[in-house]
Amino acid sequence: MPADPFSLPNTPVRDPSLHRSNSETWGWQKSIRGSVKDQASNSERRTYLGRAIESSLLSKVLGGVLLVWFIFAARLFWLQSIQGGSFAMIAQGNRIRIIEEPAARGLIYDRNGELLAKNEPQLSVALVPVDFASNKDKSRIIAELAVLIDKPASEIENLLNSTARFSYQPLILKSGLGHDDAISIKLATQSWPGVVLIVNNERSYLTSDVPSLSHVIGYLGNIRDNEVIEYLEKGYQVNERVGRSGVENSYEDVLRGVTGLKQVEVDAFGNSSEIVAQQEPVTGHDIHLTIDYELQDKIESSLTSYLRLYGKNKAAAVAMDPNSGEVLALVSLPTFDHQDFVGGIDEATLTDLLNNKNQPLFNRTISGEYPPGSTFKLVVGASALDDGIISSFQNLLSTGGLQVNQWFFPDWKFGGHGYTNIYKAIAESVNSYFYTIGGGHEEFDGLGVDKLTAYARRFGLGRTLGIDLPGEANGFLPSRKWKESVKEEAWYIGDTYHYAIGQGDVLVTPLQVASWTSSFANGGKLFRPHLAKGYSDESGEYQVVETDYLLGEDLVAPAHIEAIRFGLRRTVTSGSGIALSDLPIQVAGKTGTAQWSSTQDPHAWFTGFGPFGKPEITLTVLVESGGEGSRVSLAIFKDVMNWWALNRS
Numbered sequence: 077m078p079a080d081p082f083s084l085p086n087t088p089v090r091d092p093s094l095h096r097s098n099s100e101t102w103g104w105q106k107s108i109r110g111s112v113k114d115q116a117s118n119s120e121r122r123t124y125l126g127r128a129i130e131s132s133l134l135s136k137v138l139g140g141v142l143l144v145w146f147i148f149a150a151r152l153f154w155l156q157s158i159q160g161g162s163f164a165m166i167a168q169g170n171r172i173r174i175i176e177e178p179a180a181r182g183l184i185y186d187r188n189g190e191l192l193a194k195n196e197p198q199l200s201v202a203l204v205p206v207d208f209a210s211n212k213d214k215s216r217i218i219a220e221l222a223v224l225i226d227k228p229a230s231e232i233e234n235l236l237n238s239t240a241r242f243s244y245q246p247l248i249l250k251s252g253l254g255h256d257d258a259i260s261i262k263l264a265t266q267s268w269p270g271v272v273l274i275v276n277n278e279r280s281y282l283t284s285d286v287p288s289l290s291h292v293i294g295y296l297g298n299i300r301d302n303e304v305i306e307y308l309e310k311g312y313q314v315n316e317r318v319g320r321s322g323v324e325n326s327y328e329d330v331l332r333g334v335t336g337l338k339q340v341e342v343d344a345f346g347n348s349s350e351i352v353a354q355q356e357p358v359t360g361h362d363i364h365l366t367i368d369y370e371l372q373d374k375i376e377s378s379l380t381s382y383l384r385l386y387g388k389n390k391a392a393a394v395a396m397d398p399n400s401g402e403v404l405a406l407v408s409l410p411t412f413d414h415q416d417f418v419g420g421i422d423e424a425t426l427t428d429l430l431n432n433k434n435q436p437l438f439n440r441t442i443s444g445e446y447p448p449g450s451t452f453k454l455v456v457g458a459s460a461l462d463d464g465i466i467s468s469f470q471n472l473l474s475t476g477g478l479q480v481n482q483w484f485f486p487d488w489k490f491g492g493h494g495y496t497n498i499y500k501a502i503a504e505s506v507n508s509y510f511y512t513i514g515g516g517h518e519e520f521d522g523l524g525v526d527k528l529t530a531y532a533r534r535f536g537l538g539r540t541l542g543i544d545l546p547g548e549a550n551g552f553l554p555s556r557k558w559k560e561s562v563k564e565e566a567w568y569i570g571d572t573y574h575y576a577i578g579q580g581d582v583l584v585t586p587l588q589v590a591s592w593t594s595s596f597a598n599g600g601k602l603f604r605p606h607l608a609k610g611y612s613d614e615s616g617e618y619q620v621v622e623t624d625y626l627l628g629e630d631l632v633a634p635a636h637i638e639a640i641r642f643g644l645r646r647t648v649t650s651g652s653g654i655a656l657s658d659l660p661i662q663v664a665g666k667t668g669t670a671q672w673s674s675t676q677d678p679h680a681w682f683t684g685f686g687p688f689g690k691p692e693i694t695l696t697v698l699v700e701s702g703g704e705g706s707r708v709s710l711a712i713f714k715d716v717m718n719w720w721a722l723n724r725s
Contacts, residue, residue, distance in 0.1 A: 202246035391698060593684065
């Protein structure tokens with residue numbers, strides 16, 4: 077068995093100089109005694125002078141012996157009494173270690189108490205750097221260990237290199253070992269100091285039936301090389317797992333808890349044999365989300381079914397409580413399984429996810445930026461009413477489009493819609509009406525690009541809304557200055573027309589569409605969308621995360637909000653959303669068909685809320701390249717709202 081490089085040898089402490097002096101002195105004494113004996117045997121007579129010389133020599137010899145014994149005794153006293161404590165501390169330090177013990181993360185629940193994320197004890201193989209350093213052939217051991225745990229040797233080396241050589245903190249290499257694997261690894265590594273088996277907590281997600289929650293909850297991962305100093309300053313260990321996405325990332329400080337300390341006795345190979353003392357870690361806070369697990373499940377299954385039916389594969393849906401900004405569901409497809417990241421995702425799986433052309437790791441609900449199409453007409457209509465460009469009962473004639481010099485800007489309906497007010501314009505999605513109020517035509521003055529942008533910002537466009545998830549996109553609102561500097565082109569009236577119907581360069585996220593739809597549902601308030609409802613504090617008491625999520629109110633006059641609301645209701649009773657008229661509850665909404673490519677189908681939108689009289693839910697659906705919004709997205713909206721009416725309303 078290899079010797080422990082940090083234990084003291086079990087032999088007496090010797091001083092070579094003392095040993096040499098002692099030997100030389102006794103040799104000298106022996107030779108002197110021999111001389112004295114010879115003199116006594118050869119002569120009976122002794123002179124006074126001879127006796128004096130003999131007595132003097134004998135005294136010197138005895139004095140030297142006493143001096144040597146005094147020095148030896150003093151040295152022995154110093155070693156035992158003075159330095160003995162230091163040696164004992166060194167020996168104790170090699171036998172007793174203080175190890176930081178990460179706290180169990182807080183649990184994650186949905187709004188109804190459904191457990192979504194918990195912790196499970198796992199058997200793991202780990203390296204203890206201070207012990208592993210004693211191995212003579214580290215490269216060979218790392219190579220063999222890599223084969224045993226099916227992990228690249230370079231990954232193990234990088235982990236070791238990122239940690240202090242004399243650290244006692246175990247570096248977890250692989251978690252979730254089965255009984256047989258653990259035995260095999262133990263037998264194979266029993267002669268390798270520093271390779272140990274430990275029990276640690278690993279995250280476990282109870283969302284296998286609703287994998288779209290992976291984007292919401294997120295997953296844990298290793299601290300990256302460029303983050304080491306930052307996390308060390310916060311009291312983390314290099315090999316701790318931290319929230320890398322979703323709620324796990326946003327609420328890392330709340331979920332993590334307080335690290336404990338454990339004083340353990342170890343053997344020569346670094347294996348813990350006994351806990352000497354312990355300061356228990358403090359478990360992180362449990363978080364309760366605004367998410368409705370069953371609603372999330374319903375939306376995901378509905379999206380999946382209709383995508384399959386229409387031969388599509390990318391979609392997003394956002395459900396919110398319009399009265400508070402609470403996010404009830406957030407579904408992005410395709411998705412991934414965050415359980416794959418528990419204990420560290422393998423390279424093959426990660427490569428597949430990264431190379432997938434449909435980008436399953438991409439959260440379309442908050443990060444995807446798309447032209448809003450006709451859903452943007454709600455904002456334009458309310459803005460024109462509020463700015464006095466038009467009144468709610470004023471009619472404009474739709475003849476099939478607007479002619480501007482050699483350019484023609486068409487309605488979607490050949491021949492036009494006839495005389496049109498704001499209610500009809502929303503219900504039938506009349507393009508020429510919004511061209512006119514947005515950009516003006518002939519004698520009619522429209523809002524113009526600058527006012528369009530100013531009002532759009534009131535409704536939360538062109539900026540993040542502050543949802544408590546990483547990765548939220550701003551969207552984009554074009555301007556004259558931007559086009560002149562970036563595209564090196566002048567701004568034309570056609571740009572304003574396209575802007576006014578949600579086409580051209582304007583981009584929004586599904587979350588932003590759901591948010592401004594909620595503003596029309598609740599009477600003109602803009603709330604910050606949020607996912608955390610509350611948490612349990614140290615005493616187990618439930619605490620609300622925050623109480624003020626209001627970003628703005630009275631975005632436009634109440635009468636103008638109400639006009640848009642009735643236009644949305646008319647969409648369902650006689651317009652493009654008439655297929656929703658037979659739902660158990662009254663709903664209101666708007667279709668959207670957003671052109672984005674000359675070779676691909678347009679994106680399909682539907683956004684709305686219900687019940688109309690007292691709204692409880694806003695639902696926005698986007699199907700990428702889904703075609704007409706009144707087809708696939710409306711069908712999904714109807715399916716989900718029917719479920720809501722039967723199960724929640």
